Amino acid sequence: MRNTKWLWAVVAAQALFLLGWAGWHELVRQTAPTILLNTRPVDPRDVLRGDFMILNYDISRHPAPAGWPAASSATVFVLFKVVDRHAVIDEIRRDAPPPGETRLWAEANVTDEETWLRGPSEARQLRLAYGIEEFFVPEGKGTPRFKTLEVEAAVSPAHRLQIRRVLVDGIPYP
Numbered sequence: 001m002r003n004t005k006w007l008w009a010v011v012a013a014q015a016l017f018l019l020g021w022a023g024w025h026e027l028v029r030q031t032a033p034t035i036l037l038n039t040r041p042v043d044p045r046d047v048l049r050g051d052f053m054i055l056n057y058d059i060s061r062h063p064a065p066a067g068w069p070a071a072s073s074a075t076v077f078v079l080f081k082v083v084d085r086h087a088v089i090d091e092i093r094r095d096a097p098p099p100g101e102t103r104l105w106a107e108a109n110v111t112d113e114e115t116w117l118r119g120p121s122e123a124r125q126l127r128l129a130y131g132i133e134e135f136f137v138p139e140g141k142g143t144p145r146f147k148t149l150e151v152e153a154a155v156s157p158a159h160r161l162q163i164r165r166v167l168v169d170g171i172p173y174p
Contacts, residue, residue, distance in 0.1 A: 028156045029154050029164050032154040032156050032162075033104055033155050034152050034154050034164055035086075035104060035155060035161075036082075036150055037058065037087055037151045037152075037153055038057065038058040039056065040056045040149070052134050052137055053134070053137065054133060055149075055151060056133070057130075057151070059078065059080070060130075060133075061126070061127055061128070062125070063124065064125070065092055068124070074109070074110045075110075076094060076108050076109075077096050077097060077108075077159075078092055078105060078106055078107075079091040079093070079103045079104075079105040080103060080106070081103065090103060106161050107130075108129060108130050109129045110128060130161045131161065132153060132161045132163050135163060135166055146169050148167075148168075148169055148170070149166070150166075151165075152167065
């Protein structure tokens, strides 16, 4: 009898932790400041994971700043500005912005440098990953046909991007 009470207490604690964690992420997604991102999708299908879109953003590539080291991977801090409704990269830093920074910013990982895309006289391009590059499509919906695809992303208090909603020709999808 005494052991079953402990078992139920452990199960309840785990359930409360998972519910709290999911609730926190949903609260951030609904209340955090948002940015609108231009998107270019790729349409893969995975037998084990189903339908999903790999999202390629305009903010996923950026010329390397002058004097940028040739490291193949690093965490960087990307500061955004809004141009024609969409967020674009205003600045890339190796160190986190100071606490009083008024521009929205997010952490990103430099996954590699796109040296194969540039000619000898062109600037080095950094490929940036924000953790929002995949969007899973609900079962049976398939990938929509569209002229424009945009992603509204929430910037969490931890300065990470989360997909809030996907807009297909200006209409929320799915």
